Amino acid sequence: MNVPIARLFGVIVLLFALLVVWTSRWTVFDAGALNNDVLNRRTLIDELKIKRGRIIADDGTVLARSVPAAAGTYTRFYPTSNLFAHAVGYSIAAQGRSAGLERSRGDALRGVQTGLSSIFGQLTPHRVGDDVYTSLDPKAQRVALQGLAGRAGSVVALDPRTGAVKVMVALPDYNNNHPDAKGVGVSTFNRATQSGYPPGSTFKVVTATAAIDSGEYTPNSVVNGDSPKTISGVPLSNDLNQSFGPITLTKALTYSVNTVWAQVAEHVGRGTMTKYMKRFGFYAKPPLDYPPEQIAESRPYSPTGRAYPPASPREDIGRIGIGQGGLAVTPLQMAMVASAVADGGKLMTPRLATKAVDQDGRTVQTYKPSVMSQVMSPSTAAQVTQMMKNVVEEGTGTPAQLGNISVAGKTGTAQVGIVGSNLTQPWFIGFAPVEDPKVAVAVTVERSQGGFGGTVAAPIAKQVIQTLLSEGQ
């Protein structure tokens, strides 16, 4: 009976080989598909077990950290809650949801490793993420928040030399420890990056840049500032229908003369205007290290709400040149406009995170400043700076004056709501010190009862600039 026994053993070996083959299928060959299967909750559970790194402000304040929860898992705690809710966002690993920096810097926070370290990572199954350091400034953030005093609006401050975001305030905000809580004055919509506000006269900085850098105008070019003027076949008036007569572009910016800048925009033309807008970052989502789905493009829209393609013949370039004509922008984009002028025409890529540091204190990644575009020549930048300095010294932006520190800026007061409702959207964009700009800001407040950019937004900008400069930025 020995031969059948040997054959039988052969069959058993075959059966076991079958088991090995099938085990290999699930562990190796089909593992990728199985790991990514929608029904597979393991990745989510693994995610829960990762101790995500902290998010840290410029002054060392911890904005987010992991706290141990049941069964070796972790949850997120945000010590500063509302203060940085929009910038930091939230991460709910159990539901696979995240927002803000928690999302955009999720890989670093989760300790996703690359290259050689991923091989050694196999040996340490307890994953601990890296700490992400940001340029956010809690003191200035608080000042900006106090400045808005509960009104809906936004404040964004950048370091024009690096693109580092120092302040990102948007009201209403929310407590990111409870991102799903609903209520009055609670919103996860980040007005700093997602809104579509009319920029009003602050956009004249863009028009001025296009006019001067293209060589069509100089700050001393004279244009007739009478009111009204026919723009795109429709009469356009200055504030209070005031006529200024022939004035220089410098004066026209200082007193924010609509008719002058609308004529300039028309004369410069759609093509050139669009070219400079694109250089400033319009028509695209700013490449901030922030979730793209939480960033809106700044661009003109048709009255029915459709985005005009760049340089569309249907857009009213004259009115766009003074921040009307369906133009919708984010405060972040307007801060980038100020930043580009401040940094000699060079627009730095805006960024929140500065570096990622692992648990042993080694800097594993530095997010270096990078140039996003050269918007204008340094000489144009110097001329536009001079014009903006005039605005604060003797024009509409005097409330932004900061004693012996010279500030350059531009106000804006967009009309919102139905005609005659007296509702406005005050703006201020600017930077300081003029000689060596270290701070660029954009401030806007929603639905002000007849307030002006100079009276409502400029004082907030002034305080934020003052705070940031006093910290020796």
Added chain:
Amino acid sequence: MSARNRELVCLIPASLLLTAGFAGVFIQRSNVLSNVSLTYGAIFLGLCVAGHVFIRMTLPYADPYMFPLVALLASFGIVMVYRISPTLARQQAQWFVLGLVLFGVTIVAFRDYRKLEQYRYIIVLVSLGLLILPRLPGIGYQANGAYLGVRIPGLFVFQPAEFAKVGLVIFLASYLRDTRQVMVAGARRILGVTIPPIKYFGPVLIIWGLAMLIMLVLHDIGSSLMFYGGLLAMLYVATSRLSFVTVGLLAFVIGAWYIGTHVPHVHDRVDAWLHPLDAQLYNKVGGSYQLANSMFAQAAGGLFGQGFGEAALNIPGGGPLLPAPQTDMIYAVITDELGLFGACAVLLTYLLFVARGFKTAQLSRDSFSTLLAVGLSAIFALQVFVIVGGVTRVIPLTGVTLPFISYGGSSIIANFVLLALLLLVSDRARREA
């Protein structure tokens, strides 16, 4: 080196694995290496040495590798069960002690195991009775649609099939010893195929009927396959006729197909097997949730596994991620934590044990001993195939245990009796050789 000394040396890997395994689980649990892991290792090693000394005294010629292989499997099993639940591991250790006692009792009581033949009809009746028990109202219970357990309230729970498998093998070994010559002698060839006389198909038909009955009554394809395959293997060895096996397998496939499509519970199992990742089946009660998560667990393990104690078994703050990890799904947990390599090592250990069983069968001089050793080894191998095959989706999933590794008293005790019988056969065969 004498057989017994070889056996003693071979126990070393088992105790090392046990100590290392416990150390691994402890480190994972609390980041400290407690001396409890050494205590566990020492106690377990002590039990193994006790078993070894007992074999040395009673069965000096028995195969030297079987007991160490079982010790290896059992020590590995207790680490896995401990990692799943320390409470269950303590109970498992108790079952292990009881198993060893019964192992000793079997060896002492059946020193001449051939006297088992005298009781073959009692044994077969008791075995069949055991198989039916789970369907008896009051004490039988159903798990996942299959009837495999008996619960005597307040006393204990046990799986009669574990014991029935040993009984049926003893009976068939004895029965085939008597009839194998007749079955072959009366055969004739039709169209080149050797067909035994119809009347000698009797035993095949009975076994087939039994397998179908198991499937119908217990709703379980896997157990049925295990019994049928084991008994068919014995028939093949007894008669050397492939035709029996071919006809037998064909009949099984037809029967299984019919029942698989017509009995709802079995049909559900087959459905889950065919489409484990179907969202509807996945979310259905008694659907493919367990099987799908078995596959996910294995995928998570990859080549080398996540390490002892690293597999996710529960949804934090929720239900089980992998139902029945300590019994049916223990192979998936092993693959998750030790990867393809660990799983293959376990399978290889089983294969080595089965190989020693078959070797014993080849060395045996009388038909009963040979058939007994073949039957026990084959049914043991098929039990591994049925549960691992179920977990890895080779065949529909069945709730049988992974011998010596899964948690469960019936399984441990029955398999120790199986080991005792194999060692008895081996001792006799090698003494004569």
